[in-house]
Amino acid sequence: MEVTVERFLKWKIxxxxxxxxSTAMSWRCAEWFMDLDNPTxxxxxxxxxxxxxxxGVFGIWMGHEHKGDK
Structure with a gap:
């Protein structure tokens, strides 16, 4: 099975x-903040x-995912 550029782009990897x-980064940021003893x-x-x-990122991403399903 050959993976073409069109097929790769269609998968939206x-x-x-x-x-x-981005989700992992925000999760780590929240963990960091919760571990602070006295946050400024x-x-x-x-x-x-x-x-x-x-x-905002999630909203834009969901909007683009929805447009691709038409």
Whole structure:
């Protein structure tokens, strides 16, 4: 079985891999924050921004996944 470029792109491996990595990064960020004994406001802001960005990334990713199913 030969894997063509079109078939590889149809599987959407790269976007799914990037979403998996982004999810792992945000999970590790949350774990780091929860392990802090006395978090500062800067650390809280950092985690808040990371989680906010993940909301947008997930929304965009879901929108692109839905468009491909038509």
């Amino acid at each position: 790269l976007p799914r891999f990037m979403m998996l990595l 406001s800067q650390q809280s802001a950092f985690v808040s921004v990371v989680m906010g960005v993940m909301t």
